Amino acid sequence: MARTARAGACMIVLVTGSRGFLGRHLVTALQADGHVVIAGVSARSPVTGPRTMAMDFTRDVDAATWLARIEGLDCVINTVGIIAEDGARTFATVHVAAPEALFAACAARDVRAINVSALGADADAQTAFHRSKRAADEFLLAHHSSAVVVQPSLVFGPEGASARLFATLATLPLVPLPGCGEQLIQPVHVADAATAIARLVRDTRFDGQRVALVGPAPVAYRDFLTELRSALGLPRARFLAVPRVLTS
Secondary structure, eight states, rough: OOOOOOOOOOOOEEEEETSHHHHHHHHHHHTTTTTTTEEEEEEEEEOOTEEEEEEEEETTTTEEEEEHHTTTEEEEEEHHHHSSOBBOOOIIIIIIHHHHHHHHHHHHHHOEEEEEOTTTTTTOOOSHHHHHHHHHHHHHHHHHHSSSEEEEEOOOOTTTTTHHHHHHHSSSSEEEEEEOOOOOOOEEEHEEEEEHHHHHTTTTTTOOOOOOHHHHHHHEEEHHHHHHHHHHOOOOOEEEEOOOTTTT
């Protein structure tokens, strides 16, 4: 049986995707809060130590596969995600089938579950990425009462792929902008996102809900790149407006 969440109690937490950008920071935040962390890693990666668990989100699509793995755990946090499909790594499998199997097992074992989804994975989601994220979110909230869906905005940090992409864009002699760059974004630092998610392990006030994780204030995409360029010590940017039809 799962342990009952208690304020201040040490919890045993499985983090899937523990070697990813957010996953690494989340492991650190959980350990700082006094939890015991089981690091879920790809079956194709080296598995070292007793607190590492191999898994394959392209194959582990049956709840029975997960039942023994999560026995004795207090909480599972799923951070696995892909931006683009590649072979067996499809949105339908990695974002939907495998997480749903995991969440079904969590419900059966009464293990708390937190799914790291994405801002925009809502009823009017426009992309296959967001629609697949929403499908798993809906399943979790419909089948498990001790569960939370976390929807981060753009997660930003020095070693993150998004940081590298925006830094590259900001350094271009002519910076491309979709439309006029007036789109609002609300980046959240990876350390802040990880801290917030870690706190949800013990905080049951948000059970059954979607929780948006965003930075302190919205900023226009154009201004974000301008500030980033300034932080890099570069002169004022020159922008090139790109028709939205070419960037959608």
